Amino acid sequence: MHEMPQKITIQVNGEPHTLFSGSSVNDLLADIGSDGKTVATLINNRIVRPEHRRNCRLENGDHVEILIFAGGG
């Protein structure tokens, strides 16, 4: 019997975002169109370093922040 892939809903930069269950931070970055090279990532206020993004699985209800450097004084 074939099971439908489960989906999870997370918050990305304050907006709801749906992903397949088991998605990693890298999967999320690809999904939103970032190559991940110039962003910082946080899950529930914890920094996830680039080398850990591939193995870091997102859970339903996670709050993810994806941050860049923009203009500022």
Add this chain to the structure above:
Amino acid sequence: MDSLQLGSYTFSSRLILGTGKFSSTTVMLDAVKASGSQLVTVALRRFNREQPGDDLFSPLASIPGITLMPNTSGASTAAEAVQAARIARELSGSPFIKVEIHPNPQHLMPDPIETYEASKILAKEGFMVMPYIPADPVLAKRLEEAGCASVMPLGSAIGSGQGLATAEMLDIIIRESTIPVIVDAGIRSPSEAGLAMEMGCAAVLVNSAVAVSGNPPLMAEAFAEAVGAGRKAFRAGIMEKSGIAAATSPLTSFLGSGT
């Protein structure tokens, strides 16, 4: 070689440029290049796929010799600033952090208590802490003792263009500090930047005055020249003021000698 020393970092430019408020990234990059600045500030912001041009990391990294100094703008408490600093360091690869905590958007005055707390923590974590502070000599000394790399007192309110309204206090801070004093905020024109340097500031941080001018790259160049001139004047030693005239030409007049 007269250079700005911040910890183990050496900069030949004493003009720090902010990257906010520019009309476009291209204009900002041209201004950074024209300024000769080697330390430029950036702010953390949420990624938005609709506005890929907001991301300044790659464009700035393409300019040789640039070190990024992220700020903690948006933080209104020490805890938020510490978190922002840690995130920024992950991204910048630079230990420089401009601690900027202003809880009230009406006047943007830095919160001295939260700024002190955040700076103390970040200095212990090995950051090059550059706190944006009110021009308060006592606070400046406390931050120096807490291990900050510099103090950055305001000349006047952020973006106000009111110049060196705090000159008297800046003078005391400069006299008392053993770490570089950098005037941050309020500078409107190159002459004010030059004056800050003549007073003995180690550097100035300018953003609005360049970004909102009619020709930002040209204004950036003007600031660089003024900062350089002010620094040279400070090093040369500026003459004392006098209440009376002192002739620069000989007054023993030969014109009247025949009468």
